[in-house]
Amino acid sequence: MLISPAYAQASGGGADLFTSFLPIILIFVVFYFLLIRPQQKKVKMHRDMVQSLRRGDKVVTGGGLIGTVTKVLSDTEVQLELAEGVRVRAMRSTIQDVMSRTEAAPGKGSAPAPANDGGGGPKGLGGLLGGLLGGSRKPNDKS
Numbered sequence: 001m002l003i004s005p006a007y008a009q010a011s012g013g014g015a016d017l018f019t020s021f022l023p024i025i026l027i028f029v030v031f032y033f034l035l036i037r038p039q040q041k042k043v044k045m046h047r048d049m050v051q052s053l054r055r056g057d058k059v060v061t062g063g064g065l066i067g068t069v070t071k072v073l074s075d076t077e078v079q080l081e082l083a084e085g086v087r088v089r090a091m092r093s094t095i096q097d098v099m100s101r102t103e104a105a106p107g108k109g110s111a112p113a114p115a116n117d118g119g120g121g122p123k124g125l126g127g128l129l130g131g132l133l134g135g136s137r138k139p140n141d142k143s
Contacts, residue, residue, distance in 0.1 A: 049095075049097075049098060050092045050093060050095055051092075053069055053072060053078060053092065053095065053098070054069065054072065054101075054102060055069055055070060055071060055072065055102070056068065056069065056102030057069045057098050057100070057101055057102055058098070058099040058100045059080065059095050059096075059097065059098050059099065060095070060096050060097045060098075060099060061080070061090055061094050061095060061096060062094040062095075062096050063094070065080075065082055066082070066099070067080035067081055067082040067088070067090075068080065068081045070087060073089065075092070076091060076092055076093070077089055077090065077091060077092065078090055078092055078095070
């Protein structure tokens with residue numbers, strides 16, 4: 001017998017390769033769910049917030065300046081009024097937060113949106129769902 005028993009037992013190395021890479025795969029999955037995915041969500045929310053800027057919104061820039069959007073110049077620039085008569089141009093991407101939004105003006109020929117209490121169903125359903133989901137009731141709501 002020219003082959004020793006030790007060499008004969010080590011011939012099936014396919015399963016060893018998978019088990020050696022399993023910890024690396026698990027670390028990548030954990031990094032994806034704890035770091036990569038939340039960062040992608042944050043970037044998407046910021047992009048949506050910046051794209052929905054409109055005249056009258058009160059915003060905070062990356063440098064900490066608070067101003068009101070007076071004009072949307074292009075897809076990448078807005079004009080901000082920092083103080084009365086002080087207007088600057090800023091890149092949309094430097095807007096960090098929107099402090100208060102203005103109501104969207106109704107389009108031509110469209111009816112104004114109905115003012116409801118957020119119910120959408122039978123009376124009391126909005127209060128029930130609002131209570132379950134953390135919403136607050138209005139002071140004059142008797143339901």
